Amino acid sequence: MALPEPSESATALVTGASAGIGEAIARELASRGHGVTLVARREERLRMLAGELSERHGVRAEAIAADLGDAAAREQLAERIGGLGLEVEILVNNAGFGGSASLADSDRERLVAMLRVNCEALLDLQARYLPAMVDRGRGAVINVASTAAFQPIPGTATYAATKAFVLSLSEAVHQELKGTGVTLTAVCPGPVKTEFTRAAGIEQASEQLPDVFWMGSEAVAKAAVDGAENGKRVIVPGLLNRAGALTGQHTPRMLALPIVKRIWRQAL
Ligand SMILES: NC(=O)c1ccc[n+]([C@@H]2O[C@H](COP(=O)([O-])OP(=O)(O)OC[C@H]3O[C@@H](n4cnc5c(N)ncnc54)[C@H](OP(=O)(O)O)[C@@H]3O)[C@@H](O)[C@H]2O)c1
Numbered sequence: 001m002a003l004p005e006p007s008e009s010a011t012a013l014v015t016g017a018s019a020g021i022g023e024a025i026a027r028e029l030a031s032r033g034h035g036v037t038l039v040a041r042r043e044e045r046l047r048m049l050a051g052e053l054s055e056r057h058g059v060r061a062e063a064i065a066a067d068l069g070d071a072a073a074r075e076q077l078a079e080r081i082g083g084l085g086l087e088v089e090i091l092v093n094n095a096g097f098g099g100s101a102s103l104a105d106s107d108r109e110r111l112v113a114m115l116r117v118n119c120e121a122l123l124d125l126q127a128r129y130l131p132a133m134v135d136r137g138r139g140a141v142i143n144v145a146s147t148a149a150f151q152p153i154p155g156t157a158t159y160a161a162t163k164a165f166v167l168s169l170s171e172a173v174h175q176e177l178k179g180t181g182v183t184l185t186a187v188c189p190g191p192v193k194t195e196f197t198r199a200a201g202i203e204q205a206s207e208q209l210p211d212v213f214w215m216g217s218e219a220v221a222k223a224a225v226d227g228a229e230n231g232k233r234v235i236v237p238g239l240l241n242r243a244g245a246l247t248g249q250h251t252p253r254m255l256a257l258p259i260v261k262r263i264w265r266q267a268l
Helices: 020-031 043-057 071-083 108-136 157-176 196-200 217-229 239-250 253-267
Strands: 010-015 036-040 061-065 087-093 139-144 182-187
Touching: 010 020, 010 108, 020 036, 020 043, 020 087, 020 139, 020 217, 036 043, 043 061, 061 071, 071 108, 087 108, 108 139, 108 157, 108 182, 139 157, 139 217, 157 182, 182 217
Parallel strands: 010 036, 010 087, 036 061, 087 139, 139 182
Antiparallel strands: none
């Protein structure tokens, strides 16, 4: 079994737990008996969830507000966790956001902020907590990437590039960790009904996407935690998404780029 046994001093740190997939993963882990440390900017939501999970599953749960794009806030987060006497034995790097516009039409600061949250924070937390997991000989990391990781996407170039970073990093580190007792699983969801589309400014356009393409965050969370439990390298939840991932990976860029650009432009 790849997930460490729940214990008093261990926690599952879940970023982006105030909504969507992160909230669902926190629920899934708590239902399996793991104490959870919930992180995002919206503290009230985290507090409500922490209270609910403690009551329902009898697990320890705390809410810590942090803007993960801010290096000083990440430092304070680590101090808070250390101060609580907790060891991060499960790390779920889920916080992230996207956007939709050509690079020339995008807000520069927003793109840089996206890189900070989607990539820098994910790498920082991983580099912070992995060494102790390896020393203990147990631990699990779940990095939430996306099917956007499998090919460049004109129209959301930066978002797709951040997810390609997450996937590439995760696959390589998964291999580095072989034999250590620690696992790393990248999860690549396709479209999931969450607040993501609103945060990305594509809420109205995404309503036109047929139901068959959407998955619920609970199903994605279960696939993610089951994947980590089994020490999987990459999980792509849903048959259609697996087919899309294969196509994205194996179609020559010369053919794929104009098609992907047209699909993205038509969809949004
Ligand atoms: N929904 C999809 O279709 C989809 C598909 C593939 C991959 N994903 C990925 O799945 C992950 C979760 O997305 P979601 O769909 O669950 O979206 P969501 O409902 O918008 O949730 C995003 C979470 O990230 C947190 N977050 C964003 N910026 C943050 C910051 N600066 N500091 C701390 N927390 C921050 C948000 O919390 P606060 O706002 O409270 O800070 C929220 O909890 C993301 O990495 C996303 O790229 C989503």
